Amino acid sequence: METGLETINWQTPWLAPYVEPGQKLAQQVAAGQSSAEALNSALALYPAPVRFVPQANLPAGMAYESYIFDSGLCPTREGLHDFFNGIAWLTFPQTKRRLNYLHLAQIAQTGIQPVRGPARDGLTVFDENAAFFLGPDVLWDALVAKDWQRLFVDLRAQWEQVQLVLFGHALLEKLVHPRKPITAHVYRTQAATKAIADMDAWMAADLSAEKLAAKPFAHLPVLGVPGWWPQNEDPAFYADTSVFRAPRSP
Template sequence: MPSGPEVLQAIDWRQPWLAGWREWGEPVAQAVADGLPLHEALNHRSAAPVRFVPQAALPPGEAYERYIFNSGLCPTREGLHDFFNGLCWMRFPRIKTRLNQLQAAEIAAAGVAPLRGPVRDALTVFDENAAFLLAPPPLWEALMGKDWQALFVALRPLWPQARLVLFGHALLEKLVYPRKPITAHVYLAPPAIDTIANLDAWLAADLGADKLAGKPFVPLPVLGVPGWWPENENFSFYDDSLVFRPRR
């Protein structure tokens, strides 16, 4: 995948999965295009609970998550990955703070080991690839059962009542160059939540080490969401068993 500050210009902010990110991301991308380093562009626009610094600020041998927890500084590289990570800190400050607290607690308890363990693995999956589904129960039940025909065809009329909110910064990065197999790890959220701020607060309170260790995620190929990708208007789109895999 291309890297460097110039790749921010490849982002198509008209895509439906970026609708909620445009107000945060477009000004930062423009500031980078105008010559600011990414960390400065993020700080200029940010009300995040961290300050963004160059990647070189991370001391050699220091764990990234522990450094953020102890210093309040977030090392940032140029490019799409850390661009979207910065936007996540801006849009979901409570969730990002909670994830960092849980990572720091795991490091304090077990140190930095080659194998992260189930909690740190789940935290990484959440941070990198999570999305939140706020939907009527029949949609969630079909997703849990990997009943793709029910989820996307029979229950298609219910999707206007649902929202899929993307969170993971690696997920957002991949969707700059959309491909059918791109899959999110979906976390159920109450459909009555009406604002991003309330979603941020609810999820930050809901996240805990024990719950995450149970891997409370369900895979969802995001371009299957009705209205997100023109090709899924033809229902044969969902017949691809390499993407829409049946339940074991």
């Protein structure tokens, strides 16, 4: 059965944090394991706070986040979306656990509503589409200002100082088939080092429903990152205003 995992190009720079164990686990799925079985096989080396189970294990009428919190089991469908969600649990276990707790706290306050409130909306955007930025103030300020010429051309050499990690599993899924408009919601981290474990610990300590309700994100067209896409070596790449949009007027 084709799951889409066979189309992942593990050599793309944005997947570098996930090559281990992702590539091996994708091969296990291709060889016949379910995604849940493959992800569970990595738990000895990547002690995530959940085990993975088929989606059918989620009781009818029970909220997904509540089930994970109560049981320690993560329902997992076959396909790219839930596979990347599992890889995020393995790689950023503290951040994922914190998000699960914050979701549950919001559900306890408001119940399951037809339309998510600002906090749950922010939590969902973060979980699905966030990227983490660790780097110089001058680059962050240019990103927030959407000053694309300064960010990607004038200050291009300073990107060597940046650690940018794509976290959101929907974002990683979209980038299996890269397109210029794909945009990440970037959250700035002040982790002590570029190590993934330090970034994970910092994020878990920093995140709150109040912060995420305020949508503290900068918008980054991912293929504009220097070194991530061959075409962006030409400064004209950034002249496409349908992707690299000017900031909104106040």
